[in-house]
Amino acid sequence: MPGGRLTQQERRQIARGLADGLAYAEIARNLDRPTSTVTREVTRNGGPSGYRAEAAHRATEHRAHRRREAEPREARPAPQPYGRDADAVRAYEEVFTAMIMASGAPPMVSRVLACLSLTDSGSLTAAGLAERLGVSPASVSKAITYLEGQGMVRRKRDGGRRERYTVDDDIMYESMMASAHSTAQLALTARQGVPVLGHDTPAGTRLENMARFLNYVSEAVARAAEEARDLLHTKPGTPPPDTPA
Template sequence: MPGGRLTQQERQQIALGLADDLSYAEIARRLDRPTSTVTREVMRNGGPTGYRADQAQRATGRRAQRPRQAEVREAGAPLEPGRDAEAVRAYEETFTDILVQSGLSRMMARILVCLYTTDAGSVTASELVRRLQVSPATVSKSIAYLESQGLVRRERDEGRRERYVADDDVWYQSVMASARSTAQLAEVARQGVGVLGSGTPAAHRMENIARFTDFVSESIARAAEQARDILVAKPAAAPDGGHGAGTPSGAGPEG
């Protein structure tokens, strides 16, 4: 199986595969590459609908000219013990790209990824400056926005230093916001029934949209409420003394 960076020709094959609606696994098989390589390549370069081979090639060249993230860590933000620096760097880039596609700016996404991938779950402004190699003003501006959206909060440690914390409840709040947005879509679609004339094909279409989005909104909200405790669950001790995934009581599927 070939290793190393993807070539221009391989990136063109990825673009063609996406255009043909092939799965990442199938594209990887044709390239004789790991599926994770193709997935990471696509997600960090526009996603399945925005991927362009030439743009991806240029972006890779620009990234290669930047200081390596592992080297930045050595300057002031070491990895947690026992972790593969290259694997963590690649994962953080993939995670960042996903958050960017959800609507966050890249800097805000990078800050959140720092918070979520740190065992402590919190960082100081100076730690973010060193780790991300950006100015204090950039960190301050991004944190202010993230805080206004309820994505991070501030607290002080024993040394009275201000620390930024990723709130465990943020994913619940995000999902509930999505449910509310979907419910609003249902309401607007239902208003269209009266405007377009009850019994007309257009009104019937709007009614179906309203019923569908109503059901989806209610299902999302109900599932989020049932699963909310998972976000703060502690890992359960496995029978052999190890650690397993913790599942809160009542949050699993009903029998």
């Protein structure tokens, strides 16, 4: 399997594959590359609909040039308990980070959230995050502020002056509830436009139907999140609900 950076020709193959509607895994097989490589490449450079081979190649060269100029610290591999393969964990962390980015989160936010989520404690200090990710504490602080605003990370004192940033078992619940709230707000805004445009007009009807749809989705997501919340606190080794004990 070839290693190193993607070539310009490989990027053109990726662009052709996306245009043909191929999945990342199939494009990766055609290139004899890991799927994670293609996933990161596309996510970093405009996503499936915005990916352009030439622009992606120029952007990668520019990023590499900036890294050489800045001479950043290398991210230090985290010690791996339970006999885990450090290389496999790092590769998975990159894939997980790319998927968070694909959902709309900024790159540094995605890296911080993935790093915290993949620690057994779910908790690190700013210095610990900076060391693991090879970035500045200021970059970590900005990402944490964003995540706090989304209700996905909490600050805790570790008994001294240091703050620890924690992502707990309810992270997915909090995320789903925030999404449900946002959807409900969008429904409310849509409904406010109905009397403005007229209840019996095509535009007014469209907004009313939109509001009904969004309200239904918001309530369904919130209800499902409440019903499934206990699944987030299942202990290791516990069979899933659909598996016979």
